[in-house]
Structures are given as structure tokens and as C-alpha cells.
Amino acid sequence: MNRELYASLVFELSAPGRKGYFLPDSGIPADGALDGIPSGLLREKDPQLPECDELTVVRHYNNMSTNNFGVDTGFYPLGSCTMKYNPKINEEIASHPAFSGLHPYTPACASQGALEAYWHLQKALCEIGGMAEFTLNPFAGAHGELTGLMVIRRYHESRGDTGRRKVIVPDSAHGTNPASAAVAGLEIVEVKSRPDGTVDVDDLRPLLDESVAAVMMTNPNTLGIFEKNIPEIARLVHEAGALMYYDGANLNPMLGVARPGDMGFDVMHINLHKTFSTPHGGGGPGSGPVGVRKGLEQFLPSPRVVSRQVNRDDIPVGEHERYALEYGPESLGSVSATLGNFAVQLRALSYILTLGAEGLMEAGPLATLNANYVKEKLKADYLLPIEGVCKHEFVFDGLRDKSTGVTTLNVAKRLLDHGYHAPTIYFPLLFHESLMIEPTETESRETLDKFVEVMRSIAREARETPEVVINAPLNPPVTHPDDTEAALHPILTYDELLNGKV
Ligand SMILES: *Cc1c(COP(=O)(O)O)cnc(C)c1O
Secondary structure, three states, rough: OOOOHHHEEEEEOOOOOOOOOOOOOOOOOHHHHHHHOOHHOOOOOOOOOOOOOOOHHHHHHHHHHHOOOOOOOOOEEEEEOOOOOOOOHHHHOOOOOOHOOOOOOOOOHHHHHHHHHHHHHHEEEEEHOOOOEEOOOOOOOHHHHHHHHHHHHHHHHHOOOOOOEEEEEEEEOHHHHHHHHHHHOEEEEEEEEEEOOEEEEHHHHHOOOOOOOEEEOOOOOOOOOOOHHHHHHHHHHHHOEEEEEEOOOOHHHHHHOOOOHOOOOOEEEOOOHHHHHOOOOOOOOOOOOOOOOOOOOOHHOOOOEEHHHHHHHEEOOOOEEEEEOOOOOOOOOOOOOOOHHHHHHHHHHHHHHHHHHHHHHHHHHHEEEHHHHHHHOOOOOOOOOOOOOOOOOEEOEEEEOOOOOOOOHHHHHHHOOOOOOOEEOOOOOOOOOOOEEOOOOOOOHHHHHHHHHHHHHHHHHHHOOOOHOOOOOOOOOOOOOOOHHHHHHHOHHHHHOOOOHH
């Protein structure tokens, strides 16, 4: 076992008999406490618990926490994932005992306040997306895509139009788009991008016929380029009887600028954990609400939270609104055991209300300004395959000077030595050396300037002392893990570690 790679486990710090607590004598004899418990339910051996003093435990957890990296420790320009700052007031709201103590199956009559918050978020997202209704039930972006495609399938079936089995996806799409279409039992057809990074309408036109259920698009797309031809594409798609699906995982650049519903999209999802600020490093937690235009709301998953006028003798009509759960007969059914990830929803509502309409309207333009600022400052050193104004993010195709032998992976690892999280690399798949940068609107000019300086210094190193970049990183606790081995044979338990799988 390579000790250098692993911080000690708390079990390894354990010493027999060492304690960090003093419990008073319960007064119940050890055997007596077990009276009445069937012997089959009693453990045969004592549990294997670490025995440590308090100081050891405090140091252990504090040291582990500093081996981590997050937006709260440094700049995190991860393209396609929107690692923006997560305001702490969101955490306070989400962890308020009135919310956090609520059991997920509390009946509607005893959770009116929570349902009211939920309903307001649905309405806010309708306003932001230009949609008629939203469900907050899906647990992630990909889960939202699946739900949205199920709505679309339901729509076609409701009209007796059952031959539509294809989903058209651009070659620049996020990997979850084709994956979700496949899970929804649909066939994927790829449409090409033009050299300017936008969908090729001439390539799309002949693909549109009565076998197509939907076209999935991301706008701005994963290259950070605004798809200018959406109105024409929407017209062609609708003429062919198919629906337009909008991947709104990163809605940042659109906030306050444009709405998918106004562009002709019928169904969309939003990643609350990206655009509306929930810490989501390491794969969670998430929430992927799905919005639909008027005429599709009856197909949304059940239950839905609705607000209805109370019409009872003891309450004057129109004075009280009550929030209720609705199970519609035409609904596609349930996509989650509960109403979704409530803590993430609360953070999003808190973020939206804190910024207000005015603040939200500034987020998109600022995110775009920051991305263009960094792009323009770096394009002398890094290869910019698509010139022009980008939106919230942009993609370099590695270093401009291709003679140094330094790859995008090397640049990303060298950034770790400087205390930055690496950008997204080798995605999108359109270029060999993709390096995708998304600064977000929450970073200051000083932070961006420092990042630019470091990126330039790495380009200089690549020319002058390439081996320094190629051998990076030197500073992090783990420096050169074997990526392939880690993917093929991950070590997931302590036993595997001890038994020399390393
Ligand atoms: C992140 C992302 C998704 C998937 O969202 P998850 O919550 O990770 O499932 C889909 N599309 C785009 C463009 C994304 O950036």
C-alpha cells in the first residue's frame, strides 16, 4: 500500500482503550438492557469502532477537510458545470428546522408552508423559462431530460401518433442527451455542427419526418455559442410534427436576456444545482425541474403541487388559497418517490428571491462578460477554434504552439499546482484538445486577472521548460493517479486497500 497517497483513516489512529467521552453509569446491568430482545437480533461480536481521543478526531477531520477543493477555497472554472459561488443564506434557509425536520411524507394539510415555497419556485421557473408549468420532481439534469422525453412520448401517444421513435441530438451535445434518449427507449440521430459551432440547418432538414419525436438542443450550446437559427429550426421541427426540447442545465447566460419558451421550445429542464447555486461537487446533490408549454401540462409527472381556491362554508371564497397534491389522469406517472430534492429547491428559491428580478437580469450579462474577458486575454497563447463573442463559457483547442508536446491534460494538472481547479478537459468532443472554461458571474476582475496571469505563465513554461508542465502537478496530496486503473479497478473499500489491491 502506498501510504503517501492516503491520509490515515480514523481506524488507523485508534489505540485500544483510548476514549474521547465519559458517559455516566446507566444503572442498568449489561445483560438486563437486552432483556426481551430476540437472540437472533443480537450481535455476536462487538462493533469495530475506532478508539480515539477528542483532539485526534478533531485533527483528523480538519485535515481531511483541507484536502478538498471547492468554490469556497478557490477559483473553479469548470465549463458546463457552472461552479458559481453559493451564497450562505441559501444554506441557512435550507437547514431551517421548519424545513429540514419535515418528513417527506407529511400530508399536505400539515405542510402548507413547504408546499407554498415549492409552488412559488414552480412559478418563478415558469417566469424565467417562459413556460406554462414546471414540475420540480426530477433529481438531476439527466433525470429531468428523461422526464421531459417521457412527456414528449406521452404527448405523441395521446394523439395516436405512435411511430415517432427518434430523437435528434447535435454532435456538440452533452453526453446525457443521447443517454437519456436511449433510456427513454428512443433512437438517437446525430445532427452535425457547422464550422462556426452552431447546428447545421441544412443537415437537419432532411432528418425531419414523421419518425422524429423531438430535437434536443442546448442554447448557448456546449461551445458557449448562441444558436441563432432557433426560430427557423423550431418552425421546421414543428412543421414535421415533432417537439423542441431545451437542455437548460446551464441557464446562466440566459437569465434576464432570453427565454426558451419565447424561442419556440416546448419542453425544457433546468439544473437548479448549477444555475441557482447549490454546492454540487462530486456528483450531487441535484435537482432538474422540467417545464412545459401550454397544452402539455397534463402529461407532467405526478404528484404536482397546485394552488387552488378553497371553497368551504367556513372560509370565504377567494380569501384563502390552499396548496394541494394533484395526481392527473393523463400524467406520465411518478418519476420520484417524493416531490424531489427539497433542500436544493429551497436553496434555488432563496437565491432567486435574494437576487430578485433585477439581480437575476444582471447575472447572465455578467457571466458573458467574464467569459469573453478571459477568452480575449488568453487567445494569444491558447488556440481559439471559434472566433467571436461567446456566452457564459468558451473552448480552447489546447495551446496555440503545438510544437511543445504539452497537452491539455498537462495544462490542467499544472493549474492544480497554482491552487486552481482544472477547467473541463477533452469535452466537447469536437476538438482533440478541448479546454472548456466557465468563470461565472460571481468572480471579481482581480480573480480573473490572476487566473489569466497563471494561464499565460503555463504557456510560457510549455515553450521554455515543457518538462515542468508535463510532470505537473507537484503540490496536491495525490499527484499522479493512474486514471485508467482507477476507472477499471476502483478501490472502494478499506479491505481492498489493506489487501494490497494498490
Ligand atoms: C450538467 C449538464 C447536464 C446533466 O446534468 P446532471 O445534473 O449532471 O445530470 C446536461 N446537460 C448539460 C448541458 C449539462 O451541463
